[in-house]
Amino acid sequence: MGENLDKREDGRTVVLGLEGTAWNLSSALVDEEDVIAEENATYVPAKGGIHPREAAQHHAEHMAPVVKAVLDAARRDGLAIDAVAFSQGPGLGPCLRTVATAARALSLRFGVPLVGVNHCIAHIEVGKWKTGATDPVVLYVSGGNSQVLALRRGRYRIFGETLDISVGNALDKFARQVGLPHPGGPKLEALAKSAKEYIPLPYVVKGMDLSFSGLSTAAAQAAKKHDLADVCSSFQETAFAMLVEVTERALAHAEKKEVLLVGGVGANSRLREMLNIMCEERGARFYVPEMRFMGDNGSMIAYTGLVMLKAGVTTSLAESRVRPGYRTDEVEVRWR
Amino acid sequence: MAEEIGRGAEAVITRDGDRVTKWRRPKGYRLKPLDDRIRRERTVMESRLISEARRCGVPTPIIFDVDNFSLTMEHIDGIKLKDVIDPALSEKAGELAGRLHACGIVHGDLTTSNMILKDGKIYFIDFGLAFHDHSLEAQGVDVHVFFQTVRSSHDSSEELVDAFLRGYARTYSRAGDVLKRVREIEGRGRYL
Numbered sequence: 276m277g278e279n280l281d282k283r284e285d286g287r288t289v290v291l292g293l294e295g296t297a298w299n300l301s302s303a304l305v306d307e308e309d310v311i312a313e314e315n316a317t318y319v320p321a322k323g324g325i326h327p328r329e330a331a332q333h334h335a336e337h338m339a340p341v342v343k344a345v346l347d348a349a350r351r352d353g354l355a356i357d358a359v360a361f362s363q364g365p366g367l368g369p370c371l372r373t374v375a376t377a378a379r380a381l382s383l384r385f386g387v388p389l390v391g392v393n394h395c396i397a398h399i400e401v402g403k404w405k406t407g408a409t410d411p412v413v414l415y416v417s418g419g420n421s422q423v424l425a426l427r428r429g430r431y432r433i434f435g436e437t438l439d440i441s442v443g444n445a446l447d448k449f450a451r452q453v454g455l456p457h458p459g460g461p462k463l464e465a466l467a468k469s470a471k472e473y474i475p476l477p478y479v480v481k482g483m484d485l486s487f488s489g490l491s492t493a494a495a496q497a498a499k500k501h502d503l504a505d506v507c508s509s510f511q512e513t514a515f516a517m518l519v520e521v522t523e524r525a526l527a528h529a530e531k532k533e534v535l536l537v538g539g540v541g542a543n544s545r546l547r548e549m550l551n552i553m554c555e556e557r558g559a560r561f562y563v564p565e566m567r568f569m570g571d572n573g574s575m576i577a578y579t580g581l582v583m584l585k586a587g588v589t590t591s592l593a594e595s596r597v598r599p600g601y602r603t604d605e606v607e608v609r610w611r
Numbered sequence: 612m613a614e615e616i617g618r619g620a621e622a623v624i625t626r627d628g629d630r631v632t633k634w635r636r637p638k639g640y641r642l643k644p645l646d647d648r649i650r651r652e653r654t655v656m657e658s659r660l661i662s663e664a665r666r667c668g669v670p671t672p673i674i675f676d677v678d679n680f681s682l683t684m685e686h687i688d689g690i691k692l693k694d695v696i697d698p699a700l701s702e703k704a705g706e707l708a709g710r711l712h713a714c715g716i717v718h719g720d721l722t723t724s725n726m727i728l729k730d731g732k733i734y735f736i737d738f739g740l741a742f743h744d745h746s747l748e749a750q751g752v753d754v755h756v757f758f759q760t761v762r763s764s765h766d767s768s769e770e771l772v773d774a775f776l777r778g779y780a781r782t783y784s785r786a787g788d789v790l791k792r793v794r795e796i797e798g799r800g801r802y803l
Contacts, residue, residue, distance in 0.1 A: 473642050473644045473645060475644075475645075475648065478645070478648075478649060481719075481742060481744075481749075482720070482752070512641070512642045512645055513645065516638075516640065516641045516642075516646075516649075519638075519640050520638075523620050524620045524621075526620070527619060527620040528620075548640075549640035549641075550640070552639045552640040553638070553639075553640045555639075556639055556640075
């Protein structure tokens with residue numbers, strides 16, 4: 276981070292983005308067209324689930340090399356940075372604070388604006404950018420979130436969401452209880468492929484809302500009596516059918532024609548297949564971004580920061596406090 | 612001959628004379644045993660809640676037949692409350708919603724399109740999203756949905772909202788607490 280970066284005069288906007296709401300610390304550099312560079316460091320606990328303080332320590336330790344990698348790329352290409360974007364929330368407080376501190380320092384260092392980005396909205400914006408979806412119903416499924424959203428009167432409104440834990444969290448909980456190593460999702464998916472029988476598990480949809488906590492408990496119980504592959508498959512079938520049902524309902528209600536899948540759980544091929552069938556049955560179009568843009572990544576923060584910056588939305592130091600419970604519908608979408 | 616009169620995310624509704632049939636369509640994305648179970652359970656639950664609501668003093672269609680995935684019931688040959696609502700009718704709708712909630716039933720889609728006026732009586736229809744729940748949250752969402760439809764489709768909506776609440780408070784002792792929760796739900800900015 277030594278010398279000044281040269282300003283380019285070609286109208287290109289370059290934004291540095293920092294993500295670190297949970298497991299993954301990631302920095303990226305993007306312009307209007309594409310991702311220029313991205314660097315990641317992922318926290319992997321010795322055992323069990325995520326520990327917020329340890330994850331934050333991980334992020335603090337890896338911040339310098341992760342940021343340096345994209346700054347080196349900027350220097351190599353002779354690019355000036357126009358803004359520093361960071362994920363302001365929702366997420367784990369200690370992780371968010373580590374990232375926000377680094378972002379403020381970089382913004383001061385380069386004398387460029389700071390842009391606080393809502394993490395959930397960043398998943399949606401990068402998904403639209405990379406797939407060409409224009410006005411989708413979004414199914415956002417990850418370790419921390421399970422929501423169905425769509426843009427309505429200038430905000431990403433939540434049509435349906437989980438009443439207790441996220442689907443990713445339920446998957447992880449179940450996987451831990453039956454002794455599958457972390458991360459549980461891919462292991463569960465692999466096992467489910469050899470299933471022979473469906474075991475009934477609680478299917479809880481209340482109007483537009485979902486509940487997953489009873490499902491992971493019931494599945495762990497069922498694993499004591501049934502073949503693990505069957506339970507894994509039944510877990511997936513039940514949880515995903517609930518998600519697809521609520522997505523379909525939102526599609527009908529909001530009268531939209533596109534579905535966009537985002538978030539880490541979106542990597543699951545059975546979930547994709549089910550959404551695809553539903554979309555075909557309804558005559559809607561289904562979009563999924565490339566894998567690297569599904570989970571948490573710096574590029575999504577950088578890109579969302581870029582569109583916000585171009586719409587004149589920046590964050591003063593005074594407003595840059597982290598927001599662990601930041602809701603999607605608190606953000607006025609002024610860039611669409 | 613039965614003719615199709617409605618199609619939602621879940622079911623197809625056909626009418627044959629004075630009867631309507633609601634058939635829950637199979638969903639290709641769900642595994643068959645799971646799909647059959649859900650469609651069967653919901654059909655049975657819906658018919659139960661419709662009858663239960665009537666016993667609680669809320670007019671609903673009479674059920675003629677429940678068969679696996681379809682429900683055949685009385686066709687209420689009236690006019691949607693949406694097209695005729697005035698403060699007096701809104702107050703009456705509030706009374707009925709209060710009775711329903713006092714009974715522990717949440718409608719799940721309490722819009723003025725799901726209320727039919729016939730011979731001076733308001734019928735509640737479409738219990739497809741209904742469930743048993745005594746919580747303020749669930750009842751609050753019900754009332755919130757009603758307010759939203761009224762506010763988005765009628766002039767002098769505040770008059771209608773106030774009238775609804777008068778009726779609601781008359782039949783439901785926890786009306787004040789529910790209203791408080793409605794305000795909170797509005798503050799959260801949830802769409803539904």
